[in-house]
Amino acid sequence: MTQTTLRRDAVLPPPVQTSAPPRRGAGRVSRWQIYVPLTLYLLFTLVPFYWMVVFAFRPRGSDSLLPWPITLENFDTVWNGLGFGIFFQNSLLVGLASLVATTVIALSGGYALARYSFRGKQLFLIALLCTQFIPGAMMLIPLFEIFRTLGLVNTLWSLVIAETVFQLPLSLILLSGFIKNIPMELEEAAWVDGCSRLRAFFAVVLPLLRPALVAVGSFAFINSWNNFLFALMFVSEQEKFTIPVGLAYTLGEFSVDFGALAAGGVVAALPVVLVFAVIQRYLVQGMSAGAVKG
Template identity: 80%
Template sequence: MTVQTAARPRLPGPLTAPGGTKSRERMRVSRWQIWVPLGLYLLFTLVPFYWMLVFAVRPRGSTSLLPWPITFDNFETVWNELGFAVFFRNSLMVGVASLVMTTVIALAGGYALARYDFRGKKAFMLGMLCTQFIPGAMMLIPLFEIFRTLGLVNSLWSLVIAETVFQLPLSLILISGFIRNVPVELEQAAWVDGCGRLRAFFAVVLPLLRPALVAVGSFAFIHSWNNFLFALMFVNEQEKFTVPVGLAYSLGEFSVDFGALAAGGVVAAVPVVLVFAVIQRYLVQGMSAGAVKG
């Protein structure tokens, strides 16, 4: 989980075999071999972001590719006139609600999988694996029928439920992998000290699960923030639109206002970019500790 290759080669080498330095020389890669392909790839990654930013902030009629002079007219248009203020609030509410529901349910289920043996455990695991093959796009009709029966069409709760359900299996597996990595002896020590199982969990296990919770929670949030098809199908009133739906509508207009499109894109990107900036350091660790080995 914490393999850090950076520190290794700096070890002083009295124990290194005579051939050691030479072989290490051969293992090193020249700077060119790193920076030429990396630079090209960075260009491919960053130019699209840059393009969006420039179009969002440059004044109407400008053809400059430099983000100067800056104007916030486009943002004002999308935020106030096109309704992105409302879409943003809706997306935020759905995202946070999905995050909380996914994390809490996955935590409970993950603890059961990691710490108990019970009949039906294998079937439960297999069932969760199978759900990964169910195409979300194709569940639109039956889910719509269910939400109509429950009176949840045009309610943001339909999105929260659908998001949570599709996020649960992977989150549960990820969290149970992390709980398995917490030594059970730590919990037992707390039981001996008179803690109940629940208190021991909150006092001992939960603090150690922080990276897992950050990973699962942010996956759920990003996924929900980005979801388009459910929001498009289950919600028809404009006051209930989410950001991706609003963005898709501004794309579908007959004559696209490119400045507004770019500004809407920036609005859609900011929350996920912020979340990503916080979690990206844990991302690789989280993958190796939870998903792959768990």
């Protein structure tokens, strides 16, 4: 019995030395470390918007901290008196046209970059990245000369072309990265079933590109909507102004109508806020998927 007991004890594993239990609260982040920075960030971000809304909705001459009593007089002045209805229409046309042109061109170019191998492909991608470091102000004179030669100065088409050209590099990179993540086997299966390459693209690839297309289109629209420099330099007639240029012309030489300026700011910001609220889920998905190397 003694030998059996010793033999069993001999094959037992050595005792495991456990580390000391972690101290209470170690590695945990307290609530104030989260809420205080977030509160400061929200204050820094939302306070200007709050004051814009207050000035836009409160009566002229009032110094109340709340927009009460609410009045739409400033919006009537901006929309009818200053012609913001026409500015809004021009911005909408330029934004939608830039969205369609950028998305269509970037879709075809992104597919070519993702699926085909050709000489100079890496050099082309490097050139696309390098264009992101060129400020738009440096291209004003060359673009103005080109548009003057083509007879496009003082037309909305000049804004559409300029916005599309400046949006294309980033859009091409995003869409090509997203298409690389789509397995080639899906298209090959469609080819085996008798689909042409174009039909397989529309039937298989295009439905999977919805988040990327939303991301690219929304960025193209918002950047076109907010652009001030091109609209200021290429358009001189008031009937063809966009909203950013119209906001600049609300500033008088000796006085500023803060109520009208704030109402114009609300009109300019509202479409952008609505777009982001609707497409934020697709936007995050499209950006993250396009940033992953396939």
